[in-house]
Amino acid sequence: MNGIGFIKGMLLTLRHFVESYVDDVRYGFKKYSPNVDNFQQRQGTQAAGVFTVQYPDEKVAMPERFRFVPFLVVEDYDHPERPGKDWCTSCGICAKVCPPQCIWIVRSNDPATGRPVPEPEAFFIDIDICMNCGFCAEYCPFDAIKMDHDYELASYDRTTSHIFDKDKLSKEFKYWKTIAPNRAIDEAQARGGWEHKDAQKAARRGGGAADSKREEVRARKEEEQKQPVASAPVAQETKPAAAETPAPAAATSGGGEKPWTDSEEERERRKQAALARKAARASKRE
């Protein structure tokens, strides 16, 4: 107990103190400037000193697998055939696997036959209860529910605004490709194309049966809402109109439009990497 250990400790504190300014000097006192490309270095394994990200003025971009309250994938709003259509088939797996049971789904039924239609009539997530575990996205067989990256959900009213309905939950497929491009490619590989599983199946059959069925029901429902006293014959009349929906084009393989903002080479590189991974997996299975 001669105080040497204490002095050594103080020197270490001093070193940390100095280190936190060394970088300031190195980057010309511009370490928070958006033009300075030092973020990478400061957040990496070689950094020394303390570096604080100045939230909310600047934010760290989330990694692809980051998970926050889920969202529902819908077809792009500028999709030529099915703009804004739900990918969800209301199979209910997400609601069943959800640990805190915060997902509520109303399955829609065909009013004429009473049979379930593969599309949710309503879909709610109570985000106060959601524990962001990601099981819904993990177990969804249709890639229709995904974990979001938008974590700024604070609001002044928790009684109503924290139960998200279908409108609030729905986001374009495009958005998913933007926030998680590599995963989107992997998933598309597994599905066999960019489009929804059912759409692909329908395209393969050439008729778009499952799809036109949905359209048909939707059209009929809209008609019913317009005319409160709508009866079966009216609904019958709308049928031909709905059946006219063009069969989806078969061109739904790997290509398609990719509206994220990356460069062409970058995309190609990622695609090749995904293909290589897939090949590796396939060879592993054999």
Next chain:
Amino acid sequence: MVDMTVPNSPATSIEDAIADLKAKFPDAVSDDKREGYSGVIVSKDKLLEVARYIHDTLGFDYLSSATAVDYLGEGNHSNDHLEMVYHAYRTTGGKALVFKAQTDREKAELPSLVSVWKGADFQEREAWDLFGIRFQGHPNLKRILMWEGFHGFPMRKDWHEAYYEQDHKPFDSRWPSGHVYRAEERNIFGKNVKYPADIDLSKLTDISESSMYEGFGMGVEYTQVRDGEGMATDQLIVNMGPHHPSTHGVFRMIMRLDGETVTHLEPVMGYLHRNHEKIGERNTFLQNIPFTDRLDYISSMGNNHGYVLAVEQLLALAPKYTPPTYRTEVLRVLMVELTRIVNHLWAIGFWLNDLGAFFTPVLYFIQERERILDFFEAVAGSRMMCNYMRFGGVFADLPERIRTVANLMNDRVRDFNTMQFLTEMINERIPRTIDELDEYLTNSDIVRVRSEGVGYLSREDAINYSAAGPLLRGSGVAYDIRRAEPYSIYDELDFDVAVQYEGDMYARYLVRLQEMRESVRILKQILPRLEYTAGESVASPFAYSGKVPIGEAYGRVENGKGELGYYVVSAGDKKAAANPWRYHVRAPSFINLTPLGVMAKGGKVADLVAILGSIDIVLGETDR
């Protein structure tokens, strides 16, 4: 490597021990013949005697877990009864001797084993609190997680919690006609406000506080002591917590002080109690995984690991079972060892806070923790609530890069190659930080003066009180589950069990420091394994609605804070159940508090804060 064999061990294997036990007590001990169960059933009037024999003669000196199960309405394999399940180990290593005692539900009484293992103290109180088993001979049989005066026993099968909906998830109201509602709007007070039949609400008084002070002599026994000069002084009762920054959460200590010296201390907990285990019984097996994250929220990867190990033991009972691949195990060990480093950095940092080095050391350590959490976030999707492990697999393999595209205006992107990041962390950055920590603190005069000889726990007490983790190893017991009963791939990894013999706070600090070094050593062995297993599948074969074969399992891991065990029972069905019948967490933070009174006695108040810090508790796990 620490030698775990003891030459004069009275019985070498569990089978021998059980045979010995049955020969000694032919009437009282019988095999547990239920399908998927192991161990012996001891008749309740001989329990104490048998337990003594197990402890004294058979050498099972460490009671890991003591918990109750309610078999009300199980029907298939058990009749309605309450059952205490004990898992006793030898601190020289090896498997558990599992023994059980059954009692009637209406008049639930069992002899207390506190006189044999003091570690049974809190666990029996918990069983009394949640199951209503009265332990005869327990020195202080009071509720521990609920408050005194609470009506009912929450873990019994016929007890329903507030907003009770259904016995098992998934709830039918969610699909296919899931018209959303908020439980609190439909039912403002919840449905479980029950009072005993003879109660007059207008005269209802809260006895929880007054009963807590029983034994402290407040108002009843006026304690006067004479100081050195013969002057009569009063002893003072001081409450510390529940809202006190040094208690690391909502934890409370009631102590009797003589001047500044603690003469008696009683921990009070349960302020964060949410009946985690009841939630676990409502959940399916799979749904429990993210809930385990919330136990010890500093080391969620380790919590996941213990639970999946327990359930995998049950899954292995099925005729068709695919064990996790080698890469899965490698990834799990990678995550768990990183978590251990995170945990110890955090523990040492906050212990320093408690010693008065306010936040300077913590921040140096948190810097490293942040980088490890960055890695967790990129792999598992969350920094702390990792939810990474699955039965027979993990959530996903490592991503190629820790990167993302910027999707908002001001986002800053981190783009690293994952393996490169990991290699640099393990080979350079983490060891550098540990060395720095060592230089900073180990020989610091202030740290040594404050911690050497303070908070002493003897070797015998540490074992008898079921202390675990650095608390146990700081008292000279080289007991680390990774060595004593290796799981995952630890038997092929080369590392030492950190142990110190002084039994004080400084020894615990040194154990943590040493353990971080050993973790780095393990991680360095993990890196090449990651390279050559690349591409191997890590997917879990367990479906979202998967069922688990009936039986019982106790999965335990060496978590940062100590031995984390999960006792899982799958029952209620002929072959396989979708929901656990019983899901018990043997929480190291909870049981490590049992010897707090012993350690604090005779010390100063200021040291008490640091002693608590040196145990390293997390209230999410203590209170469950």
